[in-house]
Amino acid sequence: MLKVEQIETFYGSSQALFGVSLKVRAGEVVTLLGRNGMGKSTTIKSIMGLTQVTRGRITFNDIEIHHLPSYQVARQGLGLVPEGRQIFPNLTVLENIMVGAANRGGREEPYTLDEVLEIFPRLAERLKNYGNQLSGGEQQMLAVVRALMTTPKLLILDEATEGLAPLVRKEIWYGLSVLKARGQSILVIDKNLDALMKLADRHYVMERGAVVWSGETDELADNEELKARYLGV
Amino acid sequence: MLLFIEQILNGLQLGVTLFLMSAGLTLVFGIMQVINLAHGSFYMIGAYVAATVTALSGSFLLGLAVALPATAVIGMLVEAIVLRRLYKKEHVDQVLATFGLIMFFNELTRIIWGRQPLFMDVPSWLSGSVELIPGIPYPSYRIAVIGVGLLVALFLYLMFTRTRIGMQIRAGASNREMAGALGINIRLLYTLVFGLGTLLAGLAGVMAGPILAVEAGMGESILILTFVVIVIGGIGSVRGAFIGALLVGMVDTLGRAFLPALFRMFLSSAHADGVAASVASMSIYILMAIILIWRPQGLLPAHS
Helix, strand or coil: CEEEEEEEEEECCEEEEEEEEEEECCCCEEEEECCCCCCHHHHHHHHHCCCCEEEEEEEECCEECCCCCHHHHHHCCEEEECCCCCCCCCCEHHHHHHCCHHHCCCCCCCCCHHHHHHHCHHHHHHCCCEHHHCCHHHHHHHHHHHHHCCCCCEEEEECCCCCCCHHHHHHHHHHHHHHHHCCCEEEEECCCHHHHHHHCCEEEEEECCEEEEEEEHHHHHHCHHHHHHHCCC | CHHHHHHHHHHHHHHHHHHHHHHHHHHHHHHHCCCCCCHHHHHHHHHHHHHHHHHHHCCHHHHHHHHHHHHHHHHHHHHHHCHHHCCCCCHHHHHHHHHHHHHHHHHHHHHHHCCCCECCCCCHHHCCEEEEECCEEEEHHHHHHHHHHHHHHHHHHHHHHHCHHHHHHHHHHHCHHHHHHCCCCHHHHHHHHHHHHHHHHHHHHHHHCCCCCECCCHHHHHHHHHHHHHHHHCCCCHHHHHHHHHHHHHHHHHHHHHHHHHHHCCCCHHHHHHHHHHHHHHHHHHHHHHHHHHCCCCCCCCCC
């Protein structure tokens, strides 16, 4: 589904990614792991067309997307839940949910409003509130729901539960497990290794702008040296 | 009392004309972060195109129907050719470039239409007057201008609050990058917003055509008032532009009408008229200063 091949990305003259490669197959949940500043968010921004890729190739369902502007990448079927949530504060919750729904280019069976609100029912009570009137947890749920309404073939979450209270994190992980059960492909960044290992099928570990390890959940669980060296666990 | 009501209506008419101008300018600044000094040029283009088509065809409505798309298309071309290169530049670059556009359009109109002003007649079906209140006949054309301005305000309100494109425009104004990541074509949206802004400026120019002389540079005088309106209303806020435009229209009109009489109460007539004219011309700037002291972001700032 998503194939990232040897991409290099620069911020000005400073190189951030050094030949990153990864794959996400249909129906898979894949994680990007690593300490802060290792290039995980830059990889996601590069996939989404928010940062220019200098070298390498990104394809999504065999279509080259690395030269496309972000709105065309999104219309190919990639839905982003960005770091910091980036809810539109001047739109109501309902408007935030619906604003991207017109640009559906993804799955054959689009999510409906009722379906996405079933995953995070707390939002159903806040539809008329403005985005900036929500708690951090509600904003994160809204960011997931907003991305889902674009009916993505691949949902990408950058720091899925960062800065959230434990109970809210639980709700987010539950929501993601519901999506996985429905066959939703997911690429996720987070620091909560336990939750990620319960949810994900495969993992990529990044260090200084490059992928240094990739493997399945069982392999990661058994590799204490890797976790200690690159993930600080 | 009759004079007061008549001046209130005059203030309302100036206010809605300023609203048509300021709605477009504040939209462009609020959403695209571009200071467009050439906004007055589209007011002038609208007036010139309408005056020419009306003179050739004898139909004011045809003049209006041609002028609106013409200003919108010219606006979108200017956005695509000139302004698109300025989005990531400093505001001073935008000011210089759009000031250059003012000179370009002023010279272009002189080349095409000459140095003599054009005069548009009020359409015959709007040339009479209507007694809104018994004993106060008021020109039908000015009532039509007020009506058009209020309809545009209603249209903009409904467009922004009830339509998907309005929602997308507000999302793009709040976070351009995120809107793009949700599949919204921001570049196209900007072009459409700019086209809408210039269309509204063109509409203001058409409506002002039969009241003022249509001449090169006519956009600059109203542009200053327009900037005062959007500063008072809150930059980027269409609701603020509406309130600000009505306030400026009223204060300017009532000041010019009643300050001479007020000053004559304690000054000689000759002195009173001179002082009143000076104070009246300063009144909207005094109003702006007072409002900015009270609310530095303007009355209804965007995203509040």
